[in-house]
Amino acid sequence: MNAAVPMPATHRPGTARAPWLLSAPAFLLFICLLLVPLVLTAVLSFQVFDHASGVKNSFTLSHYAAVLTDDYYHRIFWRTFWISALTTFICVLVGAPEAYVLSRMRSPWRSILLLVVLAPLLVSVVVRAFGWSMLLGPEGLVNQAIRAMGLPTMRILYTEAAVIIALVHVMLPFMVIPVWTSLQKLDPGVENAALSLGASPFTTLRRIIFPQVLPGVLSGSLIVFGLSASAFAIPGLLGGRRLKMVATVVYDEYLHELNWPLGAAIALTLLLANLVLMLSYNRVLERSYKKSMG
Amino acid sequence: MSFLTLANVSKSYGATHAVIDMNLSVEKGEFVSLLGPSGCGKTTTLQMIAGFSDVTAGRITLDGRDITHAKPNSRGLGIVFQSYALFPHMSVEGNVSFGLEMRRMPNAERAERVKAALALVHLEAHAARYPRELSGGQRQRVALARALVIEPPVLLLDEPLSNLDAKLREEMQFELRQIQRKVGTTTVMVTHDQTEAMSISDRVVVMEAGRVTQIDQPHRLYEHPQTRFISSFVGKANLLEGRVTANGAWATVDLGAVPLEVEAPGLVAGDAVVLSLRPEKIRLVPAGRGRLDGTVRQRFFLGSQWLYQVATAAGELVVVCSNDGAAPAEEGTHIGLDWTAQQVRLLPGARHLAQETAPAQETQA
Amino acid sequence: MSKNGPIALLFNAFVIAFMMAPLVIVCVVAFTPENTLTIPTTQFSLRWFRAVFAHSDFVQSFRNSLWLAFLSATLATVLAVPAGLAIARHSFPGRDFLNGLFLSPLIIPHLVLGVALLRTFSLIGATGSFFWLALAHVVIITPYALRLVLASVAGSDRSAEQAALSLGASQATVFRRITLPMILPGVTGGWLLAFINSFDEVTMSIFVTAPSTVTLPVRMYMYATESIDPLMAAVSALMVALTAVAMLVLDRVYGLDKILVGHR
Numbered sequence: 001m002n003a004a005v006p007m008p009a010t011h012r013p014g015t016a017r018a019p020w021l022l023s024a025p026a027f028l029l030f031i032c033l034l035l036v037p038l039v040l041t042a043v044l045s046f047q048v049f050d051h052a053s054g055v056k057n058s059f060t061l062s063h064y065a066a067v068l069t070d071d072y073y074h075r076i077f078w079r080t081f082w083i084s085a086l087t088t089f090i091c092v093l094v095g096a097p098e099a100y101v102l103s104r105m106r107s108p109w110r111s112i113l114l115l116v117v118l119a120p121l122l123v124s125v126v127v128r129a130f131g132w133s134m135l136l137g138p139e140g141l142v143n144q145a146i147r148a149m150g151l152p153t154m155r156i157l158y159t160e161a162a163v164i165i166a167l168v169h170v171m172l173p174f175m176v177i178p179v180w181t182s183l184q185k186l187d188p189g190v191e192n193a194a195l196s197l198g199a200s201p202f203t204t205l206r207r208i209i210f211p212q213v214l215p216g217v218l219s220g221s222l223i224v225f226g227l228s229a230s231a232f233a234i235p236g237l238l239g240g241r242r243l244k245m246v247a248t249v250v251y252d253e254y255l256h257e258l259n260w261p262l263g264a265a266i267a268l269t270l271l272l273a274n275l276v277l278m279l280s281y282n283r284v285l286e287r288s289y290k291k292s293m294g
Numbered sequence: 295m296s297f298l299t300l301a302n303v304s305k306s307y308g309a310t311h312a313v314i315d316m317n318l319s320v321e322k323g324e325f326v327s328l329l330g331p332s333g334c335g336k337t338t339t340l341q342m343i344a345g346f347s348d349v350t351a352g353r354i355t356l357d358g359r360d361i362t363h364a365k366p367n368s369r370g371l372g373i374v375f376q377s378y379a380l381f382p383h384m385s386v387e388g389n390v391s392f393g394l395e396m397r398r399m400p401n402a403e404r405a406e407r408v409k410a411a412l413a414l415v416h417l418e419a420h421a422a423r424y425p426r427e428l429s430g431g432q433r434q435r436v437a438l439a440r441a442l443v444i445e446p447p448v449l450l451l452d453e454p455l456s457n458l459d460a461k462l463r464e465e466m467q468f469e470l471r472q473i474q475r476k477v478g479t480t481t482v483m484v485t486h487d488q489t490e491a492m493s494i495s496d497r498v499v500v501m502e503a504g505r506v507t508q509i510d511q512p513h514r515l516y517e518h519p520q521t522r523f524i525s526s527f528v529g530k531a532n533l534l535e536g537r538v539t540a541n542g543a544w545a546t547v548d549l550g551a552v553p554l555e556v557e558a559p560g561l562v563a564g565d566a567v568v569l570s571l572r573p574e575k576i577r578l579v580p581a582g583r584g585r586l587d588g589t590v591r592q593r594f595f596l597g598s599q600w601l602y603q604v605a606t607a608a609g610e611l612v613v614v615c616s617n618d619g620a621a622p623a624e625e626g627t628h629i630g631l632d633w634t635a636q637q638v639r640l641l642p643g644a645r646h647l648a649q650e651t652a653p654a655q656e657t658q659a
Numbered sequence: 660m661s662k663n664g665p666i667a668l669l670f671n672a673f674v675i676a677f678m679m680a681p682l683v684i685v686c687v688v689a690f691t692p693e694n695t696l697t698i699p700t701t702q703f704s705l706r707w708f709r710a711v712f713a714h715s716d717f718v719q720s721f722r723n724s725l726w727l728a729f730l731s732a733t734l735a736t737v738l739a740v741p742a743g744l745a746i747a748r749h750s751f752p753g754r755d756f757l758n759g760l761f762l763s764p765l766i767i768p769h770l771v772l773g774v775a776l777l778r779t780f781s782l783i784g785a786t787g788s789f790f791w792l793a794l795a796h797v798v799i800i801t802p803y804a805l806r807l808v809l810a811s812v813a814g815s816d817r818s819a820e821q822a823a824l825s826l827g828a829s830q831a832t833v834f835r836r837i838t839l840p841m842i843l844p845g846v847t848g849g850w851l852l853a854f855i856n857s858f859d860e861v862t863m864s865i866f867v868t869a870p871s872t873v874t875l876p877v878r879m880y881m882y883a884t885e886s887i888d889p890l891m892a893a894v895s896a897l898m899v900a901l902t903a904v905a906m907l908v909l910d911r912v913y914g915l916d917k918i919l920v921g922h923r
Contacts, residue, residue, distance in 0.1 A: 016752055019745035023757050026738040026801065030760055033798045034767075037775035044778050098674045101667045111916055113671070117678050118919040123902045124859035126876045127895040130883055131681025134688060134696055134892070141684065141698075169681065172674075177920055184920075230768030232862040237883055247770045247862070254774065254866065267774045274768065346821055367824045379818035383840040393826035444826065 045264035055260060063265035073249075073266070080245045083160060084228035087167040091224050094168070095175030096217055100209075102176075103183045114180070118173045125170060129237040132166040133157060136238070158240035166234045171227060175220035182216030183209075215285060222281045226274050246270050296355075297322040297480050298343070298448055303352030305338050312338040314504040316352070320448075325474055325481045327491035330501035331527070336484045339501075340450055343482065345369050357447055367396075372441030372479070376453045378433045380425040386412070386436050387421040393444040411443035414473060431462050438470075442477060449474070451483040455490060467494055488528045492516065500524050522568055522641050531570045532611045533641075538565040544635075551607035552586060558640040568641045573614040575637040578602070578623055584630030586611075590623050604629060682899055689896035691889050707893035717894060720878035724858050727789070727874060731796035732854035735804045738797070740846055743808030744838075748817075762802045772799065773866030780867060787869035795867055796857045803856055804849035807918065811845020848913030855905050 020027075045063055048056040067073045102114050120128060135141050136156040143153050156162050186209065194204040232247035239245065244252070246266060253263035296319035305313040313335040320326050328336035341347035343354060345366030354362045361369055381389050390411055394404045412418045415435035425433055434454060441449060454470070455463045471494040474481050485491050491498050492512035500508045500515065508520045519525035522533065536549040538561045545561045547554050547569060556569055581587050588606035595601075600622045602613040613631065615622070623629055663671070684698075691697050692704035711717050739761075745751075746758050764772065776795050777786075785791035815838070823837045824830075839846075861876035868877050875898070883891055909915055 016749075019749040019751045019754070022741035022745035026742040026761060027757065029738060029794065029797065030801075033776065033779070033794055034760075034764070034772075037779040038771075040778050040782065041771075041775040094674060097667075098671065101663050101671045104663050104667075113675060114920070115915055116675055119906060119915075120678055120682065121919065122855050122859070122906055123682065123899055124861060124876045124879075126861050126879045126883070127685060127898050128681050130879070130891055130895055131685040133883070133887070134684050135680060137696075139696070166681075169677065172678065173919075180920055226766065226768070230770045232770055232865070233880060236880065247768075250770060250774060251865070254777065260778065264774055264778070267768075267771045270768060271771045274766075278766070344821075344825060346824075365824075366821070367827050367829060369825070370827065371825060373822065373825045375818045375822060377816065377818055379816055379822040381819055381823070381837060381841075382816070392823065392828075396827035396832070440822075440826070 041264045042268060044261050045268050047261045049259045049261045063262045066262065067265050067269050076244055076246060076249050080229050083164055083245065084225050087164055087171055087228045088221050088225045090168050091171050091175040092217055092221060095172050095220065096179045096213065099176045099179035099183060103180065117176055121173045125233045128170060129166055129234045132162065132169065133238055136162045136165065157238065158243060160243065162238040163235050163243065166238050167228050167231060170234065171224040174223045174227065178216040178220040179213055182213045186212055218281065218285050222278060225277065229274065230270060296320065297357055299355040301353045303342060303354060304350050305342060305347065306350045311504050316506055318499060320480055320482060322480055323478050325494060325496045327483045327485055327495040327498050328501060329485060329488060329491040329498050331486060334501040335504040336501050337452060340452055340482065340484045344371055344373055344450055370446055372444060372446035372449045374437045374441050374451045374454050376456060378437040380433055380436055382425050385421065386417065386423050389436055390440045390443050393440065397444065407443050411439040414442065415439045430458055431466065434458065434466065442479065447480065449479045449481040451481065453485055454483065470494060518639065519570065520642055525570045525641060530573050530612060532573060534569045534571065534608055536567060536569065538563050538567060549608045554638060555635055556638045556640050557636055570639045570641055571633065571637060573612045575633050576611065576613045577632045578613060578615060579630040579632045581628040581630045584632035586631045588629055588631060590625050590627050590629055593622060593625055604631065606631065685892050685895040686899055688889060688892040696887060696889060696892065707889045710890050711893045711897065714890065716878060720873050720875040723872060724875040727793055727796060728854045728857040731793045731800060731857045732850050734793065735797045735801045735853045736846060736850045739801055739804040739808050739849060743805055743812050747809050747812035761805050764799050765802045769799065769862035773863035776863065777866045787871055789872050792867055792872050795863065796860060799860060799863060800853040800856045804853040807845045807849035807852060807913070808842065811842040815841045844913045848909060848918060851905060851909045851912065852918060855902065
């Protein structure tokens with residue numbers, strides 16, 4: 001996520017005491033409850049775990065080894081990866097055009113419908129996941145419609161499909177927002193200029209608008225992928241006991257197996273993968289920004 | 295007796311020098327403008343007087359008191375900011391009474407003073423409105439009332455008219471001057487608009503690249519600019535370069551094709567000089583009857599004036615004639631240009647080519 | 660603005676329906692008189708809502724969530740306002756670092772935070788403490804408060820503060836009477852957004868929860884993994900209603916579109 005803040009218009013360079021004093025309370029809290037815990041978790045991930053006596057004080061790489069070599073974890077990571085990738089892909093296919101369609105509407109529909117698409121962000125993910133479990137269950141609305149069409153009941157709940165559908169629902173706003181923002185920055189005259197020079201609406205879309213919206217699409221993809229990979233409530237409620245993703249596996253290790261070091265190792269691997277992905281994506285993003293903005 | 299004095303005031307940001315060695319004495323009740331292009335240091339000077347910018351060197355004295363390092367909330371100056379800086383969450387009345395509140399004035403007296411201030415700027419009817427409900431011109435008046443109600447020793451105006459449209463700007467210029475005359479407050483105004491500066495100031499301080507280049511009354515500044523920059527920044531000027539061929543009380547300057555006479559003692563034959571002739575000082579006469587002949591290349595109608603670009607042997611000259619109802623000259627006509635000899639000015643800074651020893655010196659006022 | 664064709668509008672309708680579906684179904688099923696998850700067609704009943712209020716666990720969790728959200732949103736705002744002023748107004752060494760640090764919880768998976776805080780709490784004996792759980796929430800929701808405060812400060816007129824100074828106000832008076840009122844929409848909006856996010860939070864809370872501090876979303880999650888009945892639907896409907904109210908207030912105070920999409 002791009003955390004850059006624009007430079008203040010009137011600023012006093014040099015005196016650093018006042019701003020550091022102002023930021024001190026928040027800084028203190030973040031050190032104690034963000035940085036320190038992360039460090040402690042990193043340390044934990046290297047500690048030995050014994051089923052009988054718990055966490056020991058000796059150093060081991062066995063947890064990371066397990067994560068990297070054990071087939072079970074490979075499958076979990078792979079499943080998490082392709083589910084997240086597919087979710088991201090669908091969000092791009094649906095979210096970007098939706099943002100475009102919304103941007104071309106007249107007010108008041110524009111703002112109203114935009115709010116309708118984005119407001120679910122403020123509702124707890126548990127509520128939304130539960131709603132989908134109701135819709136996608138064997139007696140749910142979707143299957144009722146399927147049966148009405150003469151087809152046999154489809155098993156959607158507790159499969160990857162249910163997880164993906166619910167993930168798309170939760171992640172779609174995160175794609176719509178950056179694409180919408182990109183579209184807002186477009187000079188409206190550019191589209192008209194292209195048309196006046198003889199381009200068809202489709203060509204205009206493909207060669208003028210899309211390249212400028214691309215940074216928004218990339219930025220949204222990054223957010224969607226990262227959030228999907230670490231999703232917990234949705235695979236928990238819609239994946240069932242057998243369909244595990246990284247977050248639910250960590251939960252198992254922590255609360256059922258009590259193997260905290262292993263759970264820590266898995267969680268940190270996820271964090272690392274996230275960071276690596278973000279950094280490399282950021283570089284792609286920068287290059288595409290430079291191309292589209294000149 | 296100077297009321298507000300800047301003595302050798304300088305401001306530097308590391309290697310950048312925004313204001314260099316500024317000296318200024320403002321008399322009580324005077325209206326002084328700091329005039330110059332952007333980046334010349336005029337706004338920085340104002341900020342130093344107000345206390346929002348530290349002074350790197352020099353002293354600022356107000357009514358005998360050294361305020362160089364005084365905090366901005368203890369100087370008691372009245373300031374009108376370029377963006378007006380009204381408090382958006384307070385009504386007009388709230389804005390204007392704020393300064394009096396800070397001075398712990400009792401309610402009754404405060405209300406009286408606020409009413410008087412609003413009456414001064416003709417906004418009594420809008421006391422309960424909020425800034426967002428007012429037009430640009432009205433906001434500017436509120437800012438003025440807010441600055442004047444505290445009866446400050448000095449009023450500082452930072453480009454007060456630059457955000458207004460042309461017509462309004464003209465009206466406000468005169469109103470500003472009227473109010474200032476009425477209240478008698480010493481005023482320092484910063485502007486890049488030379489007509490603004492000249493029309494309402496008692497004196498104009500021209501600044502260029504951090505330095506003061508000339509301080510004069512508007513009329514003198516216009517008629518006797520001391521540098522080439524000032525002569526073209528303040529009003530339009532025809533600048534003619536040439537070499538002195540004959541000297542004396544009146545020197546003859548050879549412009550390459552044509553000689554010109556200029557009232558300038560002290561020149562030496564061989565000097566390279568720049569002459570300045572204002573467009574409105576030139577009259578159009580039939581060809582052959584003036585000092586110089588030329589062809590009208592282009593003409594522009596400016597409402598109250600006609601502007602001609604005339605090609606002559608001395609180069610292209612700009613001539614401005616008042617629109618007195620007479621038929622204007624057509625493009626392509628051969629025409630004569632005439633002027634009173636005394637209207638040709640010599641810009642200081644002649645290069646003594648005949649000597650070729652010392653490098654050219656630019657004199658700065 | 661060129662118009663959308665019929666295909667575009669149809670597509671849009673599908674997306675809208677898709678986004679509304681789970682929320683609508685939850686609210687509708689909550690009114691069923693049956694014992695199972697069915698859509699009420701002829702009869703509507705409030706029995707499940709009554710059941711929610713009679714269910715002591717849910718009521719307790721609801722109270723927990725409310726107090727927790729209130730406390731952590733207030734703390735987060737109190738921390739975010741000075742930090743926001745510092746970052747938006749001054750350029751100083753470490754500015755970008757601080758800005759990144761305070762916004763980082765947005766990109767760190769809540770899963771990782773939950774795991775990390777669980778470990779930390781167990782080491783310092785803070786498990787089960789309402790206060791420490793609130794602090795954990797503060798870390799997660801500060802970015803939301805901070806972003807709005809930053810936007811508000813960046814958009815405020817600095818020269819108004821200078822004007823107040825020139826009129827004789829002290830620094831404290833300037834902050835109290837000029838700065839704070841000018842940034843108040845951002846501060847209040849930030850508080851509300853932080854509140855909503857704390858109330859909704861489940862992933863981190865599930866790791867750090869203890870029997871005495873179970874929040875509503877955590878309680879709902881645990882309930883949903885065991886039994887699925889209309890009680891869950893009723894609780895969900897109540898949460899949707901609460902969110903709707905919060906959204907209305909947020910819109911009034913700051914502008915919902917500005918919060919979700921940012922300033923134009």
